[in-house]
Amino acid sequence: MPILPKKKVGIVACSGEEMPEGTVSRVAALKVLEELRPNDTVTICLPLFLAGGEGDRAFARFYPTVAVDGCEKRCAARATEMYSGKPAASIVVTDVVSGNGLGPIQGSQRLNEAGMQAADLVAQEVARLVDGLLGRTGRAVEEAVVEEPAEEAPEDEEAAISLCSCGSGIPVQKVSVNGRVVTLIALPAIFEQFYQSGKRPGDGTTRELLEIARIYNPIPPEEEAAYAEALAREYEKYCRKQL
Amino acid sequence: MSPNRRVMIVPCSGIGKTFGTVSREAAYTVVEDLRPDAAELVALSLLVLGDEEARAAVAEHPTVTIDGCRLACATKMVQESGLPVARSFTVLDAFRKHRDLKPEGISSLNLEGQKLARVLAEEVAEAVDEVVRGET
Numbered sequence: 385m386p387i388l389p390k391k392k393v394g395i396v397a398c399s400g401e402e403m404p405e406g407t408v409s410r411v412a413a414l415k416v417l418e419e420l421r422p423n424d425t426v427t428i429c430l431p432l433f434l435a436g437g438e439g440d441r442a443f444a445r446f447y448p449t450v451a452v453d454g455c456e457k458r459c460a461a462r463a464t465e466m467y468s469g470k471p472a473a474s475i476v477v478t479d480v481v482s483g484n485g486l487g488p489i490q491g492s493q494r495l496n497e498a499g500m501q502a503a504d505l506v507a508q509e510v511a512r513l514v515d516g517l518l519g520r521t522g523r524a525v526e527e528a529v530v531e532e533p534a535e536e537a538p539e540d541e542e543a544a545i546s547l548c549s550c551g552s553g554i555p556v557q558k559v560s561v562n563g564r565v566v567t568l569i570a571l572p573a574i575f576e577q578f579y580q581s582g583k584r585p586g587d588g589t590t591r592e593l594l595e596i597a598r599i600y601n602p603i604p605p606e607e608e609a610a611y612a613e614a615l616a617r618e619y620e621k622y623c624r625k626q627l
Numbered sequence: 628m629s630p631n632r633r634v635m636i637v638p639c640s641g642i643g644k645t646f647g648t649v650s651r652e653a654a655y656t657v658v659e660d661l662r663p664d665a666a667e668l669v670a671l672s673l674l675v676l677g678d679e680e681a682r683a684a685v686a687e688h689p690t691v692t693i694d695g696c697r698l699a700c701a702t703k704m705v706q707e708s709g710l711p712v713a714r715s716f717t718v719l720d721a722f723r724k725h726r727d728l729k730p731e732g733i734s735s736l737n738l739e740g741q742k743l744a745r746v747l748a749e750e751v752a753e754a755v756d757e758v759v760r761g762e763t
Contacts, residue, residue, distance in 0.1 A: 399640030401651060402668040410642045414734040417643075427643035431700035434675045435707075459672035466676075492668075493655040 391599050393421075393514045394428040394449040396460040396471065404489040405454035405477040408499055412477075412506035413452050420511040424518060434463055441468050448472035448517045450510055473513040480506050519599070559618050562610040570600040575622045585623055590616040634662075634713070634755045635669045635688045637705055639695035645730045646695035646718040649744045652736060653718070654693050656748035662755050666691075675704050682708065689713035689758045691751060714754045721747040 397413035400406025417425050428444055444464055451461035451471040461474045481489060484505055487498040495503065557571040574596050583589045593615040594608065603611050638654035641647030658666045669690075673681035685705060692701040694717045702715045721743060722728065730740030 397642050399642075399672045400670045401638060401640060401654065402670050402673075406670065411734065413642060418734060429641040429643050429647075431640050431671050431704065432698065434672060435698070435700040435704055457673065457676075457678065459670070459676050462676055463672060493652070493659060 391518060392447055393425050393472075393517050394444050394447050395425050395452060395510065396428045396430055396433070396444070396449050396464050397452045398454040398460045398477075399430045400454040400457075400459065401492065403454055404492050404495060404499055405481070405502075407454075407492050407495055408477045408481075408489060408502045408506060409452045409454045409460075411495065411500070411503040412510060415503060415507035416510045416514065420507055421514050424514055428464075430460060430463060433467060444468035450475065450513050450517070452506065452510060453477065472517050475506060475509055475513070477502060477506055480509065557618070559614045561614045562607065566614075568597060568601050571597060571618070574600075575619055578619065579623060579626055585616060585620045589619065593619060632665070632759045632761075633688050634666050634758050635685050635690040636666050636693065636751070636755075637669050637671055637674065637685070637690055637701045638693040639701050639718075640671050641695055641700070643733065644695060645733055645736070645740065646722075648733055648736055649718045649721075649730050649740055649747065650693045650695045650701075652741065652744035653716075653747040653751060656745060657751050657755065661748055661752040665759055666752075666755050671701055671704060674708055674710075682710070685710045691754055691758065692716070693747070693751060694718070713758050714751075716747060716751055716754070718743070718747060721750065 395413045395416060398406050398409040400409070413427065417427055428449065433441060433444070449464055449468075449471045451458070451464055451474045453460045453474070453476045455478050456476060458474070458476065461471050464471045481502050484502075486502050489499040489502055490496045491499060555572040556567050556569050558565050558567050559571070560566075574593065578589065578593065583592065590612050594603070594612050597603065597611070597615060636654050636657055639647050639650040654668060658668050667684070669681050669684050674685060685708075690705055690710065690712055692699075692705055692712050692715045694701045694715065696719055697717065699715070699717065702712055705712050718730075722730070725743060725746055728739040728743040728746065730743050731737040732740060736744065
């Protein structure tokens with residue numbers, strides 16, 4: 385049975401060593417990574433990301449990211465968008481500080497009390513965003529849909545299946561949804577897993593497919609029916625091919 | 628030492644690995660404790676993302692990089708930004724010279740890690756002096 389990659393959220397923290405708010409962003413990110421959501425998050429190394437680290441860039445293309453920035457220059461968010469994809473969520477330390485009436489943040493190397501309070505608040509907010517992105521609070525994942533509108537869905541199923549262009553080795557499949565071609569991440573592996581579990585085409589299976597596909601792909605609520613129709617059609621084709 | 632010649636310190640800014648933390652700690656020790664009048668921090672991300680102030684600082688002053696590992700992101704990115712690097716250091720090299728100081732921890736370093744950061748900071752501070760004296 386194929387093992388689908390567990391969905392995680394990448395945390396990209398500001399690397400502003402020259403300002404205390406940068407330290408707040410790093411302390412907060414580490415608190416999320418090590419204490420609050422250790423099983424659901426990974427860090428994306430900003431310098432490696434900037435330096436062209438393909439692994440980190442590929443991860444950020446596949447998984448949602450939360451950018452944690454120290455100031456309005458938003459280096460982490462900008463770098464993520466520039467080199468990979470728009471962060472699913474973004475938080476700026478200075479906004480949290482002013483919004484909560486915290487005192488001046490001091491100490492780039494060792495934060496003062498206000499800085500530690502800010503780090504706690506930012507960490508809690510990031511954890512909340514992570515929960516939302518993993519669908520634990522019913523929030524929709526606000527990732528950009530991978531779309532190729534000008535293209536026809538290939539007739540040949542094998543031609544429609546490939547590895548994600550991010551280089552991560554994740555299988556993707558192009559399907560036609562509402563007349564446009566959409567690339568769905570992990571769909572070939574999902575189909576294989578369903579088939580090997582003995583699930584055959586039908587309304588119940590389609591609902592399950594939709595729920596699993598939603599974990600890896602943003603599916604706008606208003607297009608659920610169209611996505612369900614596409615998944616049902618493609619899964620039926622897949623099952624016929626296995627006979 | 629010329630009071631007018633300042634040196635920019637650009638550390639690795641990775642947050643996920645111990646060596647990144649050591650490089651940052653070493654950089655802070657240099658600019659806050661050892662050479663506060665001669666050294667100044669520049670954030671790598673600002674530099675790479677084209678922040679004019681950061682680029683001007685590195686363009687106008689000699690720069691010392693402190694990398695966590697052999698990927699040398701800080702050094703590479705300063706160079707790829709078309710800016711010179713006067714001296715470069717890596718935590719890995721420092722650890723090779725001080726095998727007894729095995730750093731552990733990311734959000735807070737163990738005692739050995741703190742000592743390694745201090746040893747590295749002292750090396751960097753000496754390099755800062757040399758650069759200020761125009762020996763590099």
